[in-house]
Amino acid sequence: MALTVGVIGGGQLARMMVPPAIGLGLEIEVLAENEGSSARIAATEVGDYHDADVVLAFAKGKDVITFDHEHVPQPVLKALVDAGVSVHPSPAALFVAQDKLVMRERLSAIGLPVPDWARLSAPADLQAFLDEHGGRCVVKTARGGYDGKGVRVVSDAAAVDDWFAQLSDDPAGIGAALLAEELVDFRRELAQSVARRPSGDVVAWPVVESIQRDGVCAEVIAPAPASAGRISDMAEEIARTVARELDVTGVLAVELFETTDDRVLINELAMRPHNTGHWSIDGSTTSQFEQHLRAVLDLPLGDTGTHDEWSVMVNVLGGPATGTIADRLPRAMADEPGAKIHDYGKDPRPGRKVGHVTTTGDDLDDVVYRARAAAEHFLD
Amino acid sequence: MALTVGVIGGGQLARMMVPPAIGLGLEIEVLAENEGSSARIAATEVGDYHDADVVLAFAKGKDVITFDHEHVPQPVLKALVDAGVSVHPSPAALFVAQDKLVMRERLSAIGLPVPDWARLSAPADLQAFLDEHGGRCVVKTARGGYDGKGVRVVSDAAAVDDWFAQLSDDPAGIGAALLAEELVDFRRELAQSVARRPSGDVVAWPVVESIQRDGVCAEVIAPAPASAGRISDMAEEIARTVARELDVTGVLAVELFETTDDRVLINELAMRPHNTGHWSIDGSTTSQFEQHLRAVLDLPLGDTGTHDEWSVMVNVLGGPATGTIADRLPRAMADEPGAKIHDYGKDPRPGRKVGHVTTTGDDLDDVVYRARAAAEHFLD
CATH class of the missing domain: 3.30.1490.20 (ATP-grasp fold, A domain)
Structure with a gap:
């Protein structure tokens, strides 16, 4: 029997879990919020994740239930666990991700560096x-x-x-x-992703630099330039500690501040694949989406090595003002034949994350240039 | 509007077109022979491809119709073209791939080297x-x-x-x-894949060595060792000529003999993604499956460069005698965390292609060892 994964939420994160599920021979089914969701190819059911009956019915026959987002209410999560469903990350871990005050209290109690x-x-x-x-x-x-x-x-x-x-x-x-x-005096924002199995193994990708615009991730450089050594060691140790202490399973992304006085502080946590890890689809031997599936199924974790020295991801925010991403593919592909273009199948809307572009290579300036140039074609 | 691709045939080649379709934001629908096909996640319809009415109904609203195999009868293909459907490769090209005598006559007439x-x-x-x-x-x-x-x-x-x-x-x-x-006195078998757009552009991947067992592809090494220069130039020139002269669109794989007297002769042609190109999913910037989709939609072709020096693909032929590939994932993943495992979602059966494993790296012996070691876990 094939292993079967159920994903609650039909956004682009669920969508991007589908290709590695197909690769590994996993059956994947998505409980989407509405018809025509980003993950529609695997959305076997449309229903309200606030309704325990809907979610319990969806979970039937699945080897594990995981998530596109952290918003499933605790009573629904608990109903799943009570029914014997394997849920990863667990309700207790998600409880911390669902409330920033709880998160701050727990991280402070563990003794991790926070603002x-x-x-x-x-x-x-x-x-x-x-x-x-x-x-x-x-x-x-x-x-x-x-x-x-x-x-x-x-x-x-x-x-x-x-x-x-x-x-x-x-x-x-x-x-x-x-x-x-406190308003942190930071030099730049970093993000550290790890994946953890229920049995305890943890693997880490390189720490990345995340460039935000208007509070939204705009670009990611992997690894973060000049991070080797102390910065990357601190970032990885923080993320491993969070994963272990909060018993996170699947992918955990820790958003970090690198302060002007060379400290690393935790900004936010996400207990799922994260925008700052999209580069791994094209830049790492094991993408965050494949790794998340492995981790929540308690399968051995994959190699997080990179093929090229640098990977750069640029979000397509909003998309073109007229027409669709598809209309812009010919020009973008012709100009940047090495760019990996990802279209989430969503209607363009100002500020909405509708896709991303990743480039890889050994010359950072060139890699950044190509990613931006390709992404530009999808904007006005 | 998203571009929509219809694939006739629900085998593993159609299955492996789905991930890059999701990536590029293409809608992909498969006309499968039966329920539970390898491409079932995208198999929106089950029907007989010998029936023109079934195929015409399937083609409705698709931007292009392409194929998992070359067996669709010419009258059905012609009915599609007559109805104004974009069909790639064309019926005329597929006619050559459907009959080995026609193929030999055409290749000889073009003046290409054949046994x-x-x-x-x-x-x-x-x-x-x-x-x-x-x-x-x-x-x-x-x-x-x-x-x-x-x-x-x-x-x-x-x-x-x-x-x-x-x-x-x-x-x-x-x-x-x-x-x-004639029984060709050959040193080894090679395969050269190219992709061609309707508008004429052609790109080539490196020529590969294909190791056959009992007439079935068992392993592929990309690029073929010691092929740089004359051998790879001849292979690429042959495949480009075939694609141009036969007006092939999409991916074309040319199986070749490298003779003991240093000639390169054409063995077989396939006008679709081919087993000898599966390495490109994990080893090339643009996989043969993404490239096929780009080519049949007449989109600009992607970079065919490789990340690592070597890629090795080993087929999983038959699969385990007891249980499924899924049962063997934990051991295979634990032993070879860098191996990319591909399970076609088919029931094991002696000799059947049920999956493959690809590894990449810069030390060929190591890359071969790891691919074989991972694939072994799925056999008895």
């Missing part, structure tokens, strides 16, 4: 944090944020009154409190 | 050919042969009487005559 932070229940808490941190800080909603949403830089305790008004225990809301964080 | 051959209508023709060629030769059926089937080495004019009895004009039969070929 200064505080729990905010009322504007007075924010005023106190501002007073301690030079009058400026970052405020984040504990839940529901992504790609820069749910994040504000503030210098006025009244600047997030709208969020304070929304605080509640409802798990579908923004959380019961807000998170304040 | 001595003759058309056999009766045992007397075979006796005459044996008399001219030292009493031994190869006899092949014009149609219906593959993987060593329809091929015999004979030294007696009565040795293929059963085939002579079956000769007919029925296109589903073995053909109206047999093909005799």
Whole structure:
């Protein structure tokens, strides 16, 4: 019998799990939110992941259930576990990823390096944090944020009154409190991906540099330039510790700040394949998507070596203002025959991640140039 | 609108077109022979490709129709073209691939190097050919042969009487005559793959060495050792000429003999991705499957460069005597974390191609060892 993987969520992460599943002879089925999802080729079912009955029915006969996102409610996750379904990452691990306050508390308790932070229940808490941190800080909603949403830089305790008004225990809301964080004086952002099997083995890819624009990942350089040695050692040790201490299974991506005083601090965690690991499809012997499938099935993990010295990934954000990515393929392919173009099969929309381009090679300037040049063809 | 490719035939070649289609954002649909085909994830329809109505209905709305095999009857292909469907490769090109006698006639007419051959209508023709060629030769059926089937080495004019009895004009039969070929004194077998767009552009991968066992491809080494220069130039020139002269579109694989007197002769042609090109999935910037999709859609062709010096592919022939390939994954993955394992999702059966393994690297002995070691795990 083939091994069967069920993925909850039909976004581009589920979509990109399909090719390695086909390669390894795994059956893959996706529970998508709607018809025409990015993962539609494997979306055997469309249904609401908030409904335990829908999810339990989908899980039937699957060797493992994993995820395209971290939003499946805990009661639904627990219903799966109670029914004897293998769920990776586990509900307990996902609980940490689902709430930024829980995450900060756990990471601090483990003793991992994080920015200064505080729990905010009322504007007075924010005023106190501002007073301690030079009058400026970052405020984040504990839940529901992504790609820069749910994040504000503030210098006025009244600047997030709208969020304070929304605080509640409802798990579908923004959380019961807000998170304040110091504004970190960072040189650049890094990301470290690892994969961990339930049986405990962990492998790491090289630490990468992630270049953000408007709070969204725009480009990734793998490995991060000038990271060999101390920086990469610290990044890998942090990610391995997070994976082990939080019992994460599958791929874990740790977004990091490299500070101007040469420290490495944890920014965010993602317990799934992550945008900063897309380069691995074309740049590593084992992509993050193949590795995630191996890890959640508790199969031995693959080699994370790279073929070329450098890989560069550029996101296609928004896509063309008129027409589709497909319309732009002829020019992009003609100009950059070595670029690996990835189209997520989504309708263009301003700011939306609709695809990415990866190039590899041994001359970083050339690799960056080619990736940007190819990606440009898909924008206006 | 996404570009839509329809593939006729649900074997492993169609299966392996699915990952690059997902990558490039192409919609891919397969007309499979039966439920549970190797390409089942994209097999939106099950039907008989001999039935023009079935194939015409399948072709509706597709930007191009292409193939997993060369067996679609000419009247069905012509019905597609008459209905305005874009068909690549064309019926005229496939006509040459469907009949070994037609192929030999066309290649000889173009002036390309082929083994001595003759058309056999009766045992007397075979006796005459044996008399001219030292009493031994190869006899092949014009149609219906593959993987060593329809091929015999004979030294007696009565040795293929059963085939002579079956000769007919029925296109589903073995053909109206047999093909005799000299027994070529060859050093090794090579294969040269190219891809050609309808607009004429052609790209070539490196020539490879193909190691056959019992008439079936067992291993491929890319590039063929000690082929740089004259051998690779001849192989590429032959394949480019075949593609151009026969107006082949998509991937063309030319199986070649390297003779003991340093000539290169054409053995067989395949107008589709081919077993000798599977290494390109993991060893080349553009795999033969991605390139085939680009070519049949008349999109610009991709870079055929390689990441590592060597790629070695070993077929998994037959599969395990008990259980499935999935059962053997843990041991194979643990022993060879860098091996790329490909499972075609087919039931094991003696001699059947059920998967393959590819390894890459810069030390050929090591690359060969690792590919064989990984593949061994899937056999008994």
